[in-house]
Amino acid sequence: MISAGLTNAGHEVLVKFSIADAIAQINLSQPNVVITDLNFGLGPSGLDLIDFLEQNYPWVGKIVLSAHQSASIATGKPWTYGSEVPYIVKSEVDSLGQIEAAIHWCLSEQKQQAQPKRANDLVRITKAQAEVLRLVGEGLSNSAVAKARGTTIRAVETLLVRTYESLAILGDPNIDPRVVAVRLLQTGQVAVE
Numbered sequence: 001m002i003s004a005g006l007t008n009a010g011h012e013v014l015v016k017f018s019i020a021d022a023i024a025q026i027n028l029s030q031p032n033v034v035i036t037d038l039n040f041g042l043g044p045s046g047l048d049l050i051d052f053l054e055q056n057y058p059w060v061g062k063i064v065l066s067a068h069q070s071a072s073i074a075t076g077k078p079w080t081y082g083s084e085v086p087y088i089v090k091s092e093v094d095s096l097g098q099i100e101a102a103i104h105w106c107l108s109e110q111k112q113q114a115q116p117k118r119a120n121d122l123v124r125i126t127k128a129q130a131e132v133l134r135l136v137g138e139g140l141s142n143s144a145v146a147k148a149r150g151t152t153i154r155a156v157e158t159l160l161v162r163t164y165e166s167l168a169i170l171g172d173p174n175i176d177p178r179v180v181a182v183r184l185l186q187t188g189q190v191a192v193e
Contacts, residue, residue, distance in 0.1 A: 005096040012154060019044040023052060029155050030128055033061035033106045038074045045075045061106025123190050129163045130185060130192040137182040
């Protein structure tokens, strides 16, 4: 129901039913925001997914949507995120607008969190970012990259913008960020995670 509502509101929504599937999709498409429940039955919980995102994709917005009043009681793990991760109790949701407000809040926070990771003075990018840059380096348009990766043009554009931000090459009118980003990858000036 939430997926349909968000899709109808103009959001691109991908639904996964396990933490493993969610992690695989996140590694592939690097979404803007991840909304997770706490309980997925046996195995990892929604808090494990939040921890994964925090360690690997801290710039991705994170929202917990749960039937439980307390994440700590539901999972047996302490809630360490304070107000950094919106925690929405399902029974208290009376409109899709509440979830959309949390999404917009996460998106507004992303630019503040988008700090490049550095190891050995190299900016680190993900495998998905490297794959997109490799395809761009082959001369493919955003549309062709989306088709090759089985995703949308918007997802490719978002991934490229995030890559440019990580590489600190966005916003300079004197350079073409596509060319600079590809050159940085091809000359080994970025590390691929």
